[in-house]
Amino acid sequence: MVPRIDALTREVVDLIAAVVARYHEEYEEAAAKHALTGAQAKVLALLAREPLPMRRIAQLLKCEPSNVTGIVDRLEARGLVERRPDPDDRRIKLAAATAAGLDTAGRLSESLDFAREPLAGLSAEERGVLRDLLRRMLGTGA
Amino acid sequence: MVPRIDALTREVVDLIAAVVARYHEEYEEAAAKHALTGAQAKVLALLAREPLPMRRIAQLLKCEPSNVTGIVDRLEARGLVERRPDPDDRRIKLAAATAAGLDTAGRLSESLDFAREPLAGLSAEERGVLRDLLRRMLGTGA
DNA sequence: CTCGATATTTCATGTTGTCAAGCAACCGGG
């Protein structure tokens, strides 16, 4: 039998759940401000950094490639993203942010206030401690 | 020039994003183990604590009541949840977990390993520090 | 009793997600 979770761990898990809920809420809200869904905002943010093959987007989003087709379709229909051929492999289609897409992505990341808001109450030193703890939490992955 | 968000805060935000992504992944996975979707698991977990009016579920899920109708429909079709009349107000329908629902909810929460896995690497003292930092992050949002 | 507010459902619609099937293009061994 698995040992029971102690009260402290339980509380930390609940706090993490609260952080997750709040992060999501703010992310969707920020995306909606630009008439984007969460998934669309995520893809646009990825493509604002560099063009990516459809397959790669699916890997990063942990979903099926056929799903990415639809999301990119909608972004493309709004002129935020375009599909380009890959010069080295004609099977591959590179999704890339257009100028309008880059602009939207920029304004989107500015309105992601999750950064400033909840972390504002912590000192630089405390943020450093938090960073180290989160790093170690994520470090040993499965 | 002073960046809008310093590098340390940026990194903490990225780490939080990673935690959020991982939390979701594991939550969906745990739900899928019991043939539930994430939304269904969430509602079932709520109802395992106490019966709730449809409207209240919608508030807790931050979605429209009409959406809850469908989710509860699916849970009810599988015998995990039932709708009861509210003795005090005949407009209200109380969604309540059945015995089977309570059983599933119990096994579900056991398989939510997010607790043990990533936190296992931290000492009790470190978990205490993490708890305090998260509390303050969520506290007032000031 | 009547009127407005509340609780839920139904319907239409759109987005996200899966899976299976299909097509085009790459790549290896003959």
Added chain:
DNA sequence: CCCGGTTGCTTGACAACATGAAATATCGAG
């Protein structure tokens, strides 16, 4: 070269989730 297997993407059918508007039933105040 060509052939067969693999890879990358799209299409189609379908389910779940989400919203908004409209319908129904009930409550509560005047």
